[in-house]
Amino acid sequence: MRACLTAVALLIGSVASAQLLDTPVGEASASVEEAQVTTVRFRVGAVVTAKRGACRDILGMVAVPIACDEQQVRVVEEDFSPGVTATFRDLADGNARQMLFALPYLENGAEARAVLTYEVTTRTTPPPSDAEAVELKIPERVPRGMRGYVSPSSFIEARHPKIKKLAREIQKDLEESNPDASDFERVEAVYDYVMENIEYLEGPDTSAVTTLETGSADCHGRSALIIALCRSMDIPARMVWVNDHVYPEIYFERGEDDGVWLPSESAGTIAFAEMPITRPIMQKGDDFRVPERRGEKLRYASEFLMAYPAARGGRTPSVKYIREVVSDGAGVMAQ
CATH class of the missing domain: 3.10.620.30 (C8orf32 fold)
Known part of the structure; x- marks a missing residue:
């Protein structure tokens, strides 16, 4: 099953910057007396590379883990290249969440990173008696x-x-x-x-x-x-x-x-x-709308990138999306 779909389109966009570190989100409201709780470090983001000419007006979207009854999330590390700004937005009443990152210009051959590491605490759901x-x-x-x-x-x-x-x-x-x-x-x-x-x-x-x-x-x-x-x-x-x-x-x-x-x-x-x-929960639902993707009905609010070539004959940049468990939350690297 591949929930993560990618695409590249042409559009100008910009977003405001935001301070992300140490921002706890979500409080579990259900009883967890019989539940098992797991905390992991989970990395999400994108690496954009201008391989075939300089690029401008780059706007990307990356799905990030959501806060819900059985999960709490907190950003613990940022990895943004100079010039990259980022903000969040919720979709479908918080059942999906995206990081939007923007960069006005990327030189030919240069690389830009927009990567976050979350601390994700997820609990199991015991069966009802x-x-x-x-x-x-x-x-x-x-x-x-x-x-x-x-x-x-x-x-x-x-x-x-x-x-x-x-x-x-x-x-x-x-x-x-x-x-x-x-x-x-x-x-x-x-x-x-x-x-x-x-x-x-x-x-x-x-x-x-x-x-x-x-x-x-x-x-x-x-x-x-x-x-x-x-x-x-x-x-x-x-x-x-x-x-x-x-x-x-x-x-x-x-x-x-x-x-x-x-x-x-x-x-x-x-x-x-x-x-x-327990696994990091990304989204709940199967019918999402993303403002920049007009007319599309999305089963999953997937990663997406929009950009312009900076000069005639140039190409849009390549992008590598990141979504991986990097630690068990206690500093032990996942195998």
Whole structure:
């Protein structure tokens, strides 16, 4: 699964500079009594090189880890070349975050860096107890602001006849075997079907329908199918993009005006409504809009670069994006 896509376009842009060091973001609001917590150093950024002529008006975008209930983030190191300025912006109510970096001019053969190292503290999500699971309900009405999480999107064809038919069949089979199934068990039946019937196979990202038709997929295809089946039942569900992986997250209500998003593993160990492994969380969702990329609907707010050649006959610069775990948070380099 490749969540990181790159592109180069021509556009003039500029952003204001910002002081980034020692800025803690996000406070976990959920109980972590049974959770395991991991802290890592995580490096993101870009290295731009003017290999074929000087360049001007460079504006780049890099996805950075987000702050959310299960994750806190803090910038601990900056690596900006002279002249580079940077700022942040949130997308989709904070479910994605970008660093925008700008450089007015880059000489032929020169290199410019815009790299940040984060301290990322992520906790696992323990499964609900049996008593808690019984109290988790499928929303009777889609909560305000969540309509997008029950609608079709790129690669998640929630209204496709094959998806709707399969969702009905799964629920019918469950009703016959367990007439008193709880809402939690109804959603779990969807998850179990996909994990049992879709063979895990590394490959390119596939859509929900393609995954269903081929019977195999990697973490992306399995997640897309789980989410599409849930959305076809008007159950809010979304993608969670983590470092080198993706998995589904499903919304339950647990009382009036109270709800919770619960993740599920899409590869390896079966883990419904829990996440036993910590990875840096990058984005949540699958339908993003970026102002500079007009008309594009993005599954992931990917890295992007815009620039002009400084002279006739010149070329746009090359760019290398960085996204890697560099330490376990205690100064030990990752292998």
